[in-house]
Amino acid sequence: MRSARLAVAVALAIGSPGLTGAASQQSQPARYDVLISHGTVIDGSGARPVRADVGIRDGRIVAVGSLPNGTAAEIIDATGLMVAPGFIDVHTHADDIAGTPRAENFVRMGVTSVVAGNCGGSALDISEALTKIRETGIAINYATLIGHNTVRRAVMGTENRAPTISELAKMKSLVWRAMADGAVGFSTGLQYVPGPYAKSAEILELARIAGNAGGLYASHMRNEGTELESAVQETIHVGEMAMCRVQISHLKVDSPNNWGASVRALSLIDAARARGIDVQADQYAYTAASSTLGIRFPAWVLEGGQDAIAKRLNDPDQWVKIKSEMRDLLSERGLSDLSFAVVASYRPDPSLNGLSMKQVAARLRGSDAADAQFEAAKAMLLAGGASMVYHLMSEDDVNRIMRHPQVGIASDSSVLTMGDGVPHPRGYGNNARVLGEYVRSRHLIPIEEAIRKMTSLPADHFKFERRGLVKAGFAGDLTVFDASTISDAASFEKPHAYATGIPYVLVNGVVVVRKGEQTGALPGQVLKNSGAK
Numbered sequence: 001m002r003s004a005r006l007a008v009a010v011a012l013a014i015g016s017p018g019l020t021g022a023a024s025q026q027s028q029p030a031r032y033d034v035l036i037s038h039g040t041v042i043d044g045s046g047a048r049p050v051r052a053d054v055g056i057r058d059g060r061i062v063a064v065g066s067l068p069n070g071t072a073a074e075i076i077d078a079t080g081l082m083v084a085p086g087f088i089d090v091h092t093h094a095d096d097i098a099g100t101p102r103a104e105n106f107v108r109m110g111v112t113s114v115v116a117g118n119c120g121g122s123a124l125d126i127s128e129a130l131t132k133i134r135e136t137g138i139a140i141n142y143a144t145l146i147g148h149n150t151v152r153r154a155v156m157g158t159e160n161r162a163p164t165i166s167e168l169a170k171m172k173s174l175v176w177r178a179m180a181d182g183a184v185g186f187s188t189g190l191q192y193v194p195g196p197y198a199k200s201a202e203i204l205e206l207a208r209i210a211g212n213a214g215g216l217y218a219s220h221m222r223n224e225g226t227e228l229e230s231a232v233q234e235t236i237h238v239g240e241m242a243m244c245r246v247q248i249s250h251l252k253v254d255s256p257n258n259w260g261a262s263v264r265a266l267s268l269i270d271a272a273r274a275r276g277i278d279v280q281a282d283q284y285a286y287t288a289a290s291s292t293l294g295i296r297f298p299a300w301v302l303e304g305g306q307d308a309i310a311k312r313l314n315d316p317d318q319w320v321k322i323k324s325e326m327r328d329l330l331s332e333r334g335l336s337d338l339s340f341a342v343v344a345s346y347r348p349d350p351s352l353n354g355l356s357m358k359q360v361a362a363r364l365r366g367s368d369a370a371d372a373q374f375e376a377a378k379a380m381l382l383a384g385g386a387s388m389v390y391h392l393m394s395e396d397d398v399n400r401i402m403r404h405p406q407v408g409i410a411s412d413s414s415v416l417t418m419g420d421g422v423p424h425p426r427g428y429g430n431n432a433r434v435l436g437e438y439v440r441s442r443h444l445i446p447i448e449e450a451i452r453k454m455t456s457l458p459a460d461h462f463k464f465e466r467r468g469l470v471k472a473g474f475a476g477d478l479t480v481f482d483a484s485t486i487s488d489a490a491s492f493e494k495p496h497a498y499a500t501g502i503p504y505v506l507v508n509g510v511v512v513v514r515k516g517e518q519t520g521a522l523p524g525q526v527l528k529n530s531g532a533k
């Protein structure tokens with residue numbers, strides 16, 4: 001039965017010890033549901049690519065190797081293509097996936113599993129949310145965290161104080177309930193109200209509940225720029241005291257006067273890992289954030305709707321005060337004007353789209369000085385505001401963070417609808433951008449390392465059992481892409497564009513993208529962490 005000769009020949013041809021036991025069954029014709037043949041497998045472990053066929057049956061990978069005699073209901077010719085585990089995006093806001101079950105922005109960039117409930121915001125009733133998802137059916141696999149802001153708001157509204165003993169007990173019981181109902185961990189969003197009102201002691205009490213249930217602690221930290229190091233220390237401290245795994249969300253340095261701080265942030269992660277704290281991070285592959293024009297104004301200016309805003313901006317005395325506060329907000333980050341800000345979408349005058357505020361000021365005010373930029377921003381806010389792109393990160397920090405072996409790739413995106421709004425392009429392009437821009441064009445990291453960061457690294461940390469590798473016995477989540485053409489097509493100006501160079505995506509053995517088109521199949525499952533004690 002064994003074909004020793006064939007196995008040796010294959011091993012020589014691919015120069016790899018990557019053949020599993022399944023390869024010895026080759027000589028016997030085998031029947032698969034799907035056979036991906038003649039591709040190059042990047043298995044997700046960080047191992048070098050090898051030529052291999054992949055046989056899938058009953059939702060699982062059952063054979064990896066040379067399968068020349070295999071037959072299948074569907075044979076995918078992957079000649080010239082890479083076959084990787086489906087990408088696992090552990091930092092998303094896909095909480096409303098039941099309303100948009102095809103999740104096409106994720107699927108089309110090769111993502112087969114998402115984790116929602118990040119940055120402190122999730123469903124409060126996890127059981128109800130997961131039941132709805134199971135009933136609707138979804139294209140990709142889904143897991144959720146329970147959000148701290150959600151829990152805190154349910155118990156104590158937006159009160160700016162520590163919880164009483166009974167309030168803390170209520171919050172703990174809500175986190176316990178959520179974990180019992182299938183949440184995979186606990187998240188904070190310490191820059192979003194009411195998150196900033198919570199001290200470390202409260203957070204670690206709640207993180208401990210999640211940790212005891214086998215979950216992890218994921219944090220959008222208190223600060224991502226000027227106070228980055230102390231924020232990383234706090235996050236690690238919570239994990240250490242609560243004895244749970246830690247995920248630092250969208251690690252970045254968003255203040256120019258602290259650029260370079262990624263060196264210290266990453267060394268804090270290394271030091272914590274050396275002491276036995278299992279901390280990892282994730283990042284999106286862009287140097288710009290995306291937000292409203294309004295966030296450059298003091299928060300009090302934006303209260304009470306457009307009429308109230310206009311009244312304040314049009315009052316000459318108030319405007320002097322507002323401008324001075326805008327300058328202060330910028331100087332806290334080491335900035336002196338709005339030249340880092342680019343207009344993504346300004347409905348009243350789309351000819352401004354793509355211009356920096358320096359260019360806008362020159363166009364509208366005849367000067368590109370800081371004062372003229374503030375005046376231009378005021379005029380735009382009065383006309384209804386704009387969607388902006390903020391170039392606040394340095395390429396050096398993004399690169400350094402990406403090279404770190406404990407940092408995964410995650411989009412920070414919600415489920416998007418084609419043409420709706422002006423979202424950050426990461427929601428359509430993040431994984432493809434890493435593979436096209438950072439791997440192929442810039443040679444920042446090897447392709448097998450990029451794939452590991454998208455697959456086995458997050459799968460192991462979140463304890464998604466038998467996911468994240470192309471290996472017999474693992475789930476049939478697979479992304480087939482062309483390493484020479486894969487690209488993000490979404491830009492800040494035109495974000496609604498699917499990634500290219502990804503002809504096939506399978507979820508639980510079912511083809512969800514065929515020849516670059518979504519099939520409409522909804523084979524996604526709700527994922528649990530296998531670390532439950």
Ligand SMILES: [Zn+2]
Nearest residue numbers: 119220249250
């Ligand atoms: Zn966040």
